Amino acid sequence: MRAWEGAERFIDLLEVPLTDRGSRLLVYRTDDGDGGGLRVAGAVYERSPGKSTHLRRIAVLDGAGRPLEITAIGPEGIAFGASAASLALVGADSLSIGSSNTGGAVTVLLEPFGTGTDGQAVSEVDAAPIHWHGTEGTVASPDAHGAVRVLLQPGGSLLLRIGGPVAKAPEPGDHAALLAAAAGRWADWFTRLPAVRGTDLELARYAWWILASNIVQLDTHPGIDVVVPSKQGYVAAWQWDSYFISIGLRHGDGRLAADQIRLFFAEQSPDGGLPDVVHDHGTLSCVGDMPPGDLATMARIHGADSPMVTESGMPITKPPLAAWAARAVDAVAGTTLQSELRGGLDRLHEWWFARPAPDGLPGYEHVYSSGLDDSPLFDDGGPVFAPDLPSYLVVALDAMADLAEDAGDAAAAARHRARADKTAAQLVDRRFDPELGRFVARTPAGRRTTVTPFALMPLLTGRLPEPVKAALAAQLADPASLGTSFPLPTVGFSEPEFNPDRMWRGPVWLNVNWLVVQGLLRSGLEAEAAALAEQTVEMVVCSGGLHEYWNPLTGRRAAGATTGFGWSAALFIDLAVWLAHRDG
The missing domain is CATH 2.70.98 (Beta-galactosidase; Chain A, domain 5)
Structure with missing residues (x-):
C-alpha cells in the first residue's frame, strides 16, 4: 500500500x-x-x-x-x-x-x-x-x-x-x-505524517499532502520553502496563516514549521511591526501597499473616504500569535525558535501596546490587521477594540515569561507575567458586560454587541473569574447563539448579520475553532475543549474536504470558499493528533 x-x-x-x-x-x-x-x-x-x-x-x-x-x-x-x-x-x-x-x-x-x-x-x-x-x-x-x-x-x-x-x-x-x-x-514526506486515529487517517493524509503541495519559493526569499494558504488565489505568505500552518507542520517537520515564522521576522520593521503579507514582489505592510482590488473592496464596504482606504501609511499586520506559535513549535519539534526570535518578539509586543484604546487596551486600526475581512465587528469602521487582541497578547506575554524562566531570567519573567495579569484584568473590567454576560467590542459608533466567537477569546488568558468563564462556556451550547449544528459560527445564529455562507459573517473557520479549543484548555475546561475538537474534526471528515470555511447549518463547504486550504489542513492535523493522544 x-x-x-x-x-x-x-x-x-x-x-x-x-x-x-x-x-x-x-x-x-x-x-x-x-x-x-x-x-x-x-x-x-x-x-x-x-x-x-x-x-x-x-x-x-x-x-x-x-x-x-x-x-x-x-x-x-x-x-x-x-x-x-x-x-x-x-x-x-x-x-x-x-x-x-x-x-x-x-x-x-x-x-x-x-x-x-x-x-x-x-x-x-x-x-x-x-x-x-x-x-x-x-x-x-x-x-x-x-x-x-x-x-x-x-x-x-x-x-x-x-x-x-x-x-x-x-x-x-x-x-x-x-x-x-x-x-x-x-x-518520504508521508513518513513524517503524525499518528492519528483510524477514523481521521484518510483526511489526515490529504491534509499532509496539502501542506507540502502548497509549498513555493517566493522571488523575494529564494531558498526558503514557504507554505502558502492555497495556490488557487492565495500565493503568498499571510502572517497568521503562517503561524497556524506552523502548528500543524511541527508534528512532522520542525524546520519547515520554524521557517514559516522566521519569514516574517526577516521583514520586521525597525519599530517592531510585522507585515501582513510577504509575496513575490515585496510585502504588504500598510494601506499604500494594498493591491487595487483590495482597495476597491475596502471602498465598497467602508466608503471611499475611509481611513482604511485613504491613509496610505496606516499599518496592516495580523494578530500577534508569533511568540505562542514559536513556543508551540519548539515544544513538539525540539527547535529553539522562540529563543532565536526573542528580541524581535519583544519589539512586536511593544509595538502593539503602543496602540492603546481610550480604555487603555490596544485595538485594530485596519480590518485586515484583525484577519476578519468582512466581520460585522467592523461595520462601524475602524479602529475596533475587540476582546480577542488583548487575549492574544496575554498568551504571548505568558509565552515570553515561560521563555525567560527557561533562561533563568526571573526579572524578565516577572515583568512579562505582571503585564499579562494586568492586561487580563483590564479586559474583564473594561470589555465584559455583566448584563449581557459576554465581552463586547468598542467601535467608532460606541459599542458593538454582535455575538461572535471572538468574544470567547478571553478564555485564552486562563485568568477569567468563574462567573465570567461560565457565561462564556454557556454560549457554546446555546442554539440561538454559537451552538449551531456545526459550531462555531462566526456570527451568532440569531444575530441579524448572520449569513451561513458569507466569509466572516456566519461560516465556521477552523482557526477560530482551534483558538477556542486552546482557550478552553487554558481555562481548565478540558471536557468542553475535547467536545468542540471532536465536533470540528467530525465535521471536516464528513464534509469530504479541507475548505477555507464551512456552512454552520449543513457542515458542508460554504459557498465561495476555496478548498485545499493551508491552515485548515494544518489545524485539522493538530486537532486530530491531540484527540489521538487524548484517546490513547
Missing part, C-alpha cells in the same frame, strides 16, 4: 488541481467532457487560476487519435489509458509527459493559451513563452489554431517549460526517472 493511500481521491482535478512541492503549475481537467483533457494554469500572487492559463488543453491520444482517459491520479502524477502514458510535474515551471515502454505510440496534443507575434506559444501570465522538447527530435509547428501534436514512440517523453530560457531536450528514459523521483519525494 502506498503511504498516501486515500489522499489521492481528493485530488479530483476540478476543485483540487494536481500540483507539487515547489511547483507553480496547477493541472485541472478540462470541462469539455472528452474524459482525458487537462488545462494547466499558473499559481500567481493576486491572480486566480481562471485568469492564469498556460495551456488551454493537453490531451494524450491513442493511435486512432482518440483521447486516452485519465485512469489514475496521485501526488506523483497522472496516468492515462491504464498507464499507456503519464504526466509528472518537474521543478517550479515544468512538466513531463511520457509514453509507456510496453505500449504503442501516443500523440500529445498541446493547445497553448495563445501565440506571440513571432509564432511562439505564450501563457496568459505576462505572455511568458512556452517551450516543449521531445525525445523524437523535431516538433511539429502549430496549426492554424495554435495547437501542436507531438508523436511519442514507446518510452518517449516530452518536457514543457513555462517561461525562462529554452530547456535542454530530455534524454530517453528521463520521464520514468522523473516520475520515480516524484513518487520517492512523496513517500
Whole structure:
C-alpha cells in the first residue's frame, strides 16, 4: 500500500488541481467532457487560476487519435489509458509527459493559451513563452489554431517549460526517472505524517499532502520553502496563516514549521511591526501597499473616504500569535525558535501596546490587521477594540515569561507575567458586560454587541473569574447563539448579520475553532475543549474536504470558499493528533 493511500481521491482535478512541492503549475481537467483533457494554469500572487492559463488543453491520444482517459491520479502524477502514458510535474515551471515502454505510440496534443507575434506559444501570465522538447527530435509547428501534436514512440517523453530560457531536450528514459523521483519525494514526506486515529487517517493524509503541495519559493526569499494558504488565489505568505500552518507542520517537520515564522521576522520593521503579507514582489505592510482590488473592496464596504482606504501609511499586520506559535513549535519539534526570535518578539509586543484604546487596551486600526475581512465587528469602521487582541497578547506575554524562566531570567519573567495579569484584568473590567454576560467590542459608533466567537477569546488568558468563564462556556451550547449544528459560527445564529455562507459573517473557520479549543484548555475546561475538537474534526471528515470555511447549518463547504486550504489542513492535523493522544 502506498503511504498516501486515500489522499489521492481528493485530488479530483476540478476543485483540487494536481500540483507539487515547489511547483507553480496547477493541472485541472478540462470541462469539455472528452474524459482525458487537462488545462494547466499558473499559481500567481493576486491572480486566480481562471485568469492564469498556460495551456488551454493537453490531451494524450491513442493511435486512432482518440483521447486516452485519465485512469489514475496521485501526488506523483497522472496516468492515462491504464498507464499507456503519464504526466509528472518537474521543478517550479515544468512538466513531463511520457509514453509507456510496453505500449504503442501516443500523440500529445498541446493547445497553448495563445501565440506571440513571432509564432511562439505564450501563457496568459505576462505572455511568458512556452517551450516543449521531445525525445523524437523535431516538433511539429502549430496549426492554424495554435495547437501542436507531438508523436511519442514507446518510452518517449516530452518536457514543457513555462517561461525562462529554452530547456535542454530530455534524454530517453528521463520521464520514468522523473516520475520515480516524484513518487520517492512523496513517500518520504508521508513518513513524517503524525499518528492519528483510524477514523481521521484518510483526511489526515490529504491534509499532509496539502501542506507540502502548497509549498513555493517566493522571488523575494529564494531558498526558503514557504507554505502558502492555497495556490488557487492565495500565493503568498499571510502572517497568521503562517503561524497556524506552523502548528500543524511541527508534528512532522520542525524546520519547515520554524521557517514559516522566521519569514516574517526577516521583514520586521525597525519599530517592531510585522507585515501582513510577504509575496513575490515585496510585502504588504500598510494601506499604500494594498493591491487595487483590495482597495476597491475596502471602498465598497467602508466608503471611499475611509481611513482604511485613504491613509496610505496606516499599518496592516495580523494578530500577534508569533511568540505562542514559536513556543508551540519548539515544544513538539525540539527547535529553539522562540529563543532565536526573542528580541524581535519583544519589539512586536511593544509595538502593539503602543496602540492603546481610550480604555487603555490596544485595538485594530485596519480590518485586515484583525484577519476578519468582512466581520460585522467592523461595520462601524475602524479602529475596533475587540476582546480577542488583548487575549492574544496575554498568551504571548505568558509565552515570553515561560521563555525567560527557561533562561533563568526571573526579572524578565516577572515583568512579562505582571503585564499579562494586568492586561487580563483590564479586559474583564473594561470589555465584559455583566448584563449581557459576554465581552463586547468598542467601535467608532460606541459599542458593538454582535455575538461572535471572538468574544470567547478571553478564555485564552486562563485568568477569567468563574462567573465570567461560565457565561462564556454557556454560549457554546446555546442554539440561538454559537451552538449551531456545526459550531462555531462566526456570527451568532440569531444575530441579524448572520449569513451561513458569507466569509466572516456566519461560516465556521477552523482557526477560530482551534483558538477556542486552546482557550478552553487554558481555562481548565478540558471536557468542553475535547467536545468542540471532536465536533470540528467530525465535521471536516464528513464534509469530504479541507475548505477555507464551512456552512454552520449543513457542515458542508460554504459557498465561495476555496478548498485545499493551508491552515485548515494544518489545524485539522493538530486537532486530530491531540484527540489521538487524548484517546490513547
